[in-house]
Amino acid sequence: MSNYLDYAATAPLREDVLASYLEALRVVGNPSSIHTDGRGTRMLLEDARDRIAAAVNCDRNEVIFTSGGTESDNLAIKGLYWQRNQDAHRPVVVSAYTEHHGVIDPIEWLEKNEGAEIVWLPVSETGVVDLDALAAVLRARGSEVALVSLMWTNNETGVITDIKKVCEIASAFGVPVHSDAVAALGHVPVDFAGSGLTAMSITGHKVGSPIGSGALILSRASKVESLIHGGGQERGLRSGTMNYAGASAFAIAAEKAVAELDDFAAHTSSLVSKLKHAVAAIEGSRFSVGSAVAMPHTAHFTFDGLRSDTLLYLLDEQGFAVSAGSACQAGVARPSHVLIAMGRSEAEASACLRVTIGLGTTSEQIDALIAALGPAIERARAASAV
Ligand SMILES: Cc1ncc(COP(=O)(O)O)c(C=O)c1O
Structure with a gap:
């Protein structure tokens, strides 16, 4: 039998989550339909929203369901960049090269296609991002910065970033912060409201739910441009028929991981x-x-x-x-x-x-x-x- 010691790549599916997932898959109804069946799956989705909100300490209206961490990272980074460049010229994106490619690649895409200027912050030899350098960049160019994106914990090395401190530094310059908390959820305490973040990416398959469900937590006061246009679901930010069974499994798994x-x-x-x-x-x-x-x-x-x-x-x-x-x-x-x-x-x-x-x-x-x-x-x- 294999000794599975690669939980950070994807965690084993929880048996009880699988059971509720199968049950949810058997329930028919588009959550946007107004008939009883549609309202049934809408209830599953809204219950999942409540549970995710409780697991990461945010408001239920701040949960935008997505297909996972990569999509959430893209929505936060490109969406904030476009939003912040509507009324002013803010080409600078600040991050670190220790990020997951789900963050690095959309930032580099913005550089190549949208004229973004990237500032990669220095990192110590033990993997800690230099927050004095972050403060220095913001002092020098704060009014030109679209966003800061720094991960809550590193998926390769495990190093934890002091996200609260990052947000304290950035808020003095009115700069929004996004954090990829995909590797953090269920492994260290994650408190969205207490962090000061504008946006945070999470995904289900790192905490024992099926691959393909995640969320962007976006503060109520903030706006981002949508990447996907269509039926206007999820606050108009993520069109497409909602994956109620996946969201429900994700929420149950997140709740359990946080309790443990x-x-x-x-x-x-x-x-x-x-x-x-x-x-x-x-x-x-x-x-x-x-x-x-x-x-x-x-x-x-x-x-x-x-x-x-x-x-x-x-x-x-x-x-x-x-x-x-x-x-x-x-x-x-x-x-x-x-x-x-x-x-x-x-x-x-x-x-x-x-x-x-x-x-x-x-x-x-x-x-x-x-x-x-x-x-x-x-x-x-x-x-x-x-
Ligand atoms: C830190 C981090 N961000 C983003 C992702 C991508 O998440 P998903 O696989 O849900 O798209 C991963 C997955 O390995 C990750 O570890």
């Missing part, structure tokens, strides 16, 4: 610390984020003298599903852009291992990984030496 946060932190941090301790004894290994504050379930390492794809292949052969945490496009492993942004060499950024776990991970699975890791690293090093 304390248990999750206690269980995963003790397993991660066991793994870190064992890996520290391997020569040429490095824990990627040093003493930076990070999510409890993420362990990210680099190993001298090997390539991640070889190591992943060897571990997969022995039944371990782990990842490099780096972008993998068309089956080609690339150096991690996150580690490169943290100042690491291409060789180091191509020699990563990310282990991400959950409440379902057992101590025996971590012991088995530890036992397999030493020989797999040796073989991967031997392979890269030829």
Whole structure:
């Protein structure tokens, strides 16, 4: 049986969520129809909105259902950019190159197609974004900044950003902040109202619901331009027949993940610390984020003298599903852009291992990984030496 240790890529579907999802799929009705059946599925959708709002502490009207994190990131970034450039010239977008491609790529698209100017903030060697540099950029160019986008937690390294501080800095200049909280939801406390954010992206498949449902949380006071035009659903910001079954499953999963946060932190941090301790004894290994504050379930390492794809292949052969945490496009492993942004060499950024776990991970699975890791690293090093 496979040892699934790649929860950050996608978390296992929760059994109880699957049961309610199947039940919801059997209910017929377009949530926009006025007949009884339509009102039935509308109720499922609105109940999901309430539950998501409670899980992230926002107003129910601030929840815009989408297909997932990537769509939410695009809606927030392009939508805010266009909105903010309607009444003034604000071409600057501030972010960091440690972001997920769901954020980096729409920003680069705006640069290429809409004349945006990007400021990538410096990042420390442990993956922490330099907030003094953020303040300096805003002092110098605040009136020209369309938005700041910084993720709540990094999906590769686990590092946590002080989003409240980011919002405090930006609000002094009247600049809206978007945060990709896809990796954070259900893994660390996420409080939209308490953060000061304008917009926040979340997705369901990282907390145990089926892939294909997410949300953009958008503050009531804020407007964004829509990317998708049609029937005007979801405050006119996301046209298309609403996926009530997906939204419902997402909401139940998010609610459960948030309720489990304390248990999750206690269980995963003790397993991660066991793994870190064992890996520290391997020569040429490095824990990627040093003493930076990070999510409890993420362990990210680099190993001298090997390539991640070889190591992943060897571990997969022995039944371990782990990842490099780096972008993998068309089956080609690339150096991690996150580690490169943290100042690491291409060789180091191509020699990563990310282990991400959950409440379902057992101590025996971590012991088995530890036992397999030493020989797999040796073989991967031997392979890269030829
Ligand atoms: C930080 C982060 N943002 C965005 C996404 C994209 O989310 P989705 O797969 O729901 O489009 C992911 C998924 O890996 C992620 O980890």
